[in-house]
Amino acid sequence: MTAADPGPLIRLFGLTGGRARPVGETFDLVAIVTTVSTYVQPVEHLPEHLTVLSLCRSPTPVADVAAHLRLPLNITRVILGDLRREGLVTIDRPRPAAQTIDERIYREVLHGLRSL
């Protein structure tokens, strides 16, 4: 019952079917995950899947999802890749920061930092 040595590994194995990498296009640590459908049969999904779907109703970066699930990043990624394949979440494509930060966002960030 207590976590004997192989316990955590077996649990992680169960979550991912032993896979180390997510299906489909790779995604960044801070890629934004957004739930697009919560129309799932709970019995067909692991609790972790349902947690993600609930959490990502507000768009949430991958790293936050991992911290929330208390799971390693690559395990979290496998889970997210599966949910994406099922069409339940979207994961935005990582873009270089230089292309995403325009003058307006830059000013917002500076203002936000200064008023902390």
Place this chain on the structure above:
Amino acid sequence: MGYAASEQATAGAVSALAIKILVAGGFGVGKTTMVGTISEIRPLHTEELLSERGVGVDDVSGVESKITTTVALDFGRITIREGLWLYLFGTPGQDRFWFMWDELSVGALGAVVLADTRRLQECFPAVDYFEQRGIPFVVAVNCFDGARRHEPDKVRRALGLGGATPIVLCDVRERESVKDVLTTLVTYAVKGVPTE
């Protein structure tokens, strides 16, 4: 296949954006303290499982033997507004985790290289790394109480930095000081990028 994304993007809603900033530097220089000082949440913790072999993704046999260690990854968050966040990632200190840096640095806005003047050489690898990849960085010299204050110019010479790289003296325990470092970085990173 790309059905939902384009519709959402044109729906008029401002899409969510998380901006990555890395905090690098030698072991024990104050990276985690810096993240904790400015983060609105207690630094979150996650781990990356490391595989000894990067092959055999679908090979379910021998999984246990492939997973050899974990790297802790601590990060903090600053919410600028709903849907716009800054994430600060402390980079793993040990050299054997360089590959993690590659992952962390993709798309990063920039980096803070934390320096301790008593052990300046420990931030050489970070300086080299960001220079080689063209990632904007500032050097923040952590001035602990009683530690000798160094002239930024001396630090610049010791690290062989060009004139443009900002050097900031800071105290990672002080919120105002960390804010100062981050605003310097953001300004440098954005203004250093040619605008179109």
